[in-house]
Amino acid sequence: MADKFHPEELKNSNRIFKSATPKYDISWYIKWCASCFILASMSMRGIEGLQMYDLILSLVGVTGWMIVGILWRDRALMLLNGVGIILFARTLLQDYIGPWLS
Amino acid sequence: MAIMSELDKIQGKISSDVTDEFAGSTMSKAGRLAMELNKERKRLKQEMEELQLEVEDLKPATPTGTVDSHVKWLATILGVAGVFIMSAGFGTAGQVCYAMAACAWVYVGHCWNDKAIMIGSAISGTAVLMNLVEMIL
Numbered sequence: 001m002a003d004k005f006h007p008e009e010l011k012n013s014n015r016i017f018k019s020a021t022p023k024y025d026i027s028w029y030i031k032w033c034a035s036c037f038i039l040a041s042m043s044m045r046g047i048e049g050l051q052m053y054d055l056i057l058s059l060v061g062v063t064g065w066m067i068v069g070i071l072w073r074d075r076a077l078m079l080l081n082g083v084g085i086i087l088f089a090r091t092l093l094q095d096y097i098g099p100w101l102s
Numbered sequence: 103m104a105i106m107s108e109l110d111k112i113q114g115k116i117s118s119d120v121t122d123e124f125a126g127s128t129m130s131k132a133g134r135l136a137m138e139l140n141k142e143r144k145r146l147k148q149e150m151e152e153l154q155l156e157v158e159d160l161k162p163a164t165p166t167g168t169v170d171s172h173v174k175w176l177a178t179i180l181g182v183a184g185v186f187i188m189s190a191g192f193g194t195a196g197q198v199c200y201a202m203a204a205c206a207w208v209y210v211g212h213c214w215n216d217k218a219i220m221i222g223s224a225i226s227g228t229a230v231l232m233n234l235v236e237m238i239l
Contacts, residue, residue: 018215019214019216020164020165020215021163021214021216038222039221039222042229071163072164073161073163074163075162076175076178079182080178080181080182084185087189
């Protein structure tokens, strides 16, 4: 879209359907990386022996989305992903890191 | 006389910093007032621009006060509730909440034209819905 329209036209037009969220800035790259991590974690969910990798990838994904929420100053995203980070970190500590340390 | 009192009233509203600057001026009262008003206007404009910048720094990048922002909050509450309900051992109820949250996030992603939100929510929502269907059948 950025190549088809003049930047001024893109900024002021009501006809062009634009994304409400920022594009091609740092939050855009983090958002897509975090989405890839979450999708990768979901692809190995339920597979025996890969639970720890699922948890680690999920934790990285939700942390990425948390950073995106902070960059967008979106409290809903911060809350949702904050809860996700706490739950994934707790499971990881309880089931894998705790037994490994003891 | 009435005009003079009116001028005094206007002068009373101008900040003391500006009036002090023109205190020793040899201009007529009306001329001095015009200069003071002009200076005050510039000061207020600058103050307004600074405040605007502060507001923009704190403003979320995502829309606020629209239907999609309300749906976003509903989806967040449903998502958090779903995760906690599932952790508490009520699997089906938690999954229903999570599936509704995922659908609401897909709607929000559509409204924002944000493909990452749409894809992530659609896939996780489908996975939860498939689990629910398996459970029902």
